[in-house]
Amino acid sequence: MKKQKQAVIIGGGLAGLSAAIRLQSDGFQTTILEKNDTIGGKLHEVTLGTHRFDFGPNTITMPEVFQSVIRHVGENPDDYFQFIRLEKHTKNVFADGSHLFFSSNKDRMIEELSHFDVYAAENYSNYLKEVKKLFELSNRHFFHRTFSSWKDYLSIPLAKAMLSARPLETLDQFHRRFFKDERVIRAFNRYATYIGSSPYTAPATFGLIGHLEMGDGVYFTKGGNAQIADGFKRVAEKLGVNIRCNEEVIKGHTKNHKLVSVETANEERYHGDVFVLNGDLLTQYPRLIDEQDRPSFSNKKSTSFEASISAFVVMAATSERFDLHHHQVFFGDDVREEFDDIFQKGIYGSDPTIYLCTSSKTDASLSPDGDNLFILVNAPPLKQGTNHEFDRFAMEQRIYQRLEEKCLPIRSKLIQSKVVDPQIMAERYYAYRGALYGVASNKKKDTFLRPFNRSQDLSNLFFAGGSTHPGGGSPMVVLSGQNVAKRIVKEYR
Numbered sequence: 001m002k003k004q005k006q007a008v009i010i011g012g013g014l015a016g017l018s019a020a021i022r023l024q025s026d027g028f029q030t031t032i033l034e035k036n037d038t039i040g041g042k043l044h045e046v047t048l049g050t051h052r053f054d055f056g057p058n059t060i061t062m063p064e065v066f067q068s069v070i071r072h073v074g075e076n077p078d079d080y081f082q083f084i085r086l087e088k089h090t091k092n093v094f095a096d097g098s099h100l101f102f103s104s105n106k107d108r109m110i111e112e113l114s115h116f117d118v119y120a121a122e123n124y125s126n127y128l129k130e131v132k133k134l135f136e137l138s139n140r141h142f143f144h145r146t147f148s149s150w151k152d153y154l155s156i157p158l159a160k161a162m163l164s165a166r167p168l169e170t171l172d173q174f175h176r177r178f179f180k181d182e183r184v185i186r187a188f189n190r191y192a193t194y195i196g197s198s199p200y201t202a203p204a205t206f207g208l209i210g211h212l213e214m215g216d217g218v219y220f221t222k223g224g225n226a227q228i229a230d231g232f233k234r235v236a237e238k239l240g241v242n243i244r245c246n247e248e249v250i251k252g253h254t255k256n257h258k259l260v261s262v263e264t265a266n267e268e269r270y271h272g273d274v275f276v277l278n279g280d281l282l283t284q285y286p287r288l289i290d291e292q293d294r295p296s297f298s299n300k301k302s303t304s305f306e307a308s309i310s311a312f313v314v315m316a317a318t319s320e321r322f323d324l325h326h327h328q329v330f331f332g333d334d335v336r337e338e339f340d341d342i343f344q345k346g347i348y349g350s351d352p353t354i355y356l357c358t359s360s361k362t363d364a365s366l367s368p369d370g371d372n373l374f375i376l377v378n379a380p381p382l383k384q385g386t387n388h389e390f391d392r393f394a395m396e397q398r399i400y401q402r403l404e405e406k407c408l409p410i411r412s413k414l415i416q417s418k419v420v421d422p423q424i425m426a427e428r429y430y431a432y433r434g435a436l437y438g439v440a441s442n443k444k445k446d447t448f449l450r451p452f453n454r455s456q457d458l459s460n461l462f463f464a465g466g467s468t469h470p471g472g473g474s475p476m477v478v479l480s481g482q483n484v485a486k487r488i489v490k491e492y493r
């Protein structure tokens with residue numbers, strides 16, 4: 001009888017789980033090695049007393065991407081997690097006190113816009129058509145495939161697709177074609193942060209996020225988004241994936257341009273026919289593989305990428321409920337300056353935009369004794385090679401202070417809080433400079449030419465997750481796990 005092929009996955013984030021489920025169901029005996037005590041990577045539940053929070057993805061789009069992972073192995077996704085569509089999903093509050101609700105109902109949205117910007121209301125249908133086109137283009141040519149070498153770019157349809165994806169226009173310029181009011185532009189420009197970038201440099205290609213949120217819809221998972229990670233874990237275990245938490249990979253052993261085994265901090269060795277690195281490839285590939293064994297990815301190259309945006313997050317458990325929407329954004333006074341501060345100067349904005357997710361507005365059982373406020377301020381990625389001393393307490397107080405000015409007296413109702421900042425993310429997930437989405441998409445090169453899904457030096461080492469193709473964000477990394485697994489199955493069968 002033919003011996004079953006062994007696959008080893010380094011990291012149990014969404015991309016690792018997605019790859020593991022597909023590989024196991026397609027005949028590979030698969031092991032996941034995860035350094036932390038929980039599975040799901042950046043997506044996991046945080047509990048403070050009776051208050052439950054989702055860390056990581058609070059906004060879920062493309063629900064079918066998550067469902068199809070489970071459907072592919074013959075299971076019913078509804079048995080693992082269920083999505084609720086939030087039609088009127090985001091309340092955008094501007095510095096002048098006015099607010100604009102974002103809704104995936106077109107008529108409602110046109111009505112909302114008409115109070116701000118008659119031009120925008122008139123152009124909204126055209127905007128939706130245009131962003132749908134951008135989505136369909138990427139969906140057809142980029143999302144469902146791996147990029148393993150330069151040869152993969154040598155295709156006429158792909159070149160045409162790249163040129164049609166508006167690479168030369170910025171997201172801000174794109175939005176200005178449809179909207180005139182600065183507040184409306186500001187609200188749509190925030191989509192650049194979903195890919196960890198600035199709207200003044202990221203290409204208009206990412207207008208496609210507008211299709212996901214305003215056309216397709218924003219979703220929340222019943223019981224919290226961490227149910228997705230939990231559902232993936234349950235399916236993986238049911239199929240027979242060997243999931244090992246608290247198992248940190250510290251070294252890879254190579255022979256004849258192949259990775260033969262990996263060694264963990266617990267002094268275990270795991271041998272495999274094929275390996276998938278889900279941990280951030282920018283930090284872990286150089287860490288695990290000796291530089292002489294990866295001439296195509298030198299230490300110098302690994303630090304040359306522009307990191308995506310990071311975040312300062314406060315999870316605040318309160319004893320009372322506040323007048324907030326599920327997703328609510330308080331914009332600062334000068335958003336352009338905030339992006340310049342983050343990306344040019346590497347500092348926090350002086351009047352930062354504050355995003356709050358209060359999932360208890362949709363599912364009160366998540367925090368029966370008050371609200372579960374997930375508060376996020378955009379943060380610059382960590383600077384390379386410097387000492388990152390930062391006063392987290394002062395920053396937390398500064399955020400409460402600003403929210404008090406917006407009539408949200410959180411401090412007086414605070415039971416408990418937990419802070420996560422870029423430094424903590426760099427330490428807990430080994431995220432490149434604490435970035436949320438791996439590489440930023442501020443440059444065309446970094447948008448279309450992310451690090452490949454496969455090592456150029458070790459033929460049986462593949463990459464899945466936010467730093468590689470197709471990009472960061474929960475649906476994209478799940479696709480990346482599926483794409484890599486499909487590629488491995490095709491090649492190794």
Ligand SMILES: Cc1cc2nc3c(=O)[nH]c(=O)nc-3n(C[C@H](O)[C@H](O)[C@H](O)COP(=O)(O)OP(=O)(O)OC[C@H]3O[C@@H](n4cnc5c(N)ncnc54)[C@H](O)[C@@H]3O)c2cc1C
Nearest residue numbers: 011013014015035041042057058059249279465466473474
């Ligand atoms: C605060 C925040 C808000 C976000 N908001 C959204 C949102 O609203 N919507 C959205 O779609 N996305 C959002 N994201 C992004 C999303 O969370 C990520 O893109 C996605 O979860 C990344 O998944 P991944 O599998 O690529 O990586 P990770 O989740 O980082 O998983 C990699 C795993 O590898 C492990 N690992 C690393 N090195 C090793 C090693 N040497 N040995 C063993 N294990 C190792 C890590 O511990 C980690 O568990 C957000 C992220 C953050 C942090």
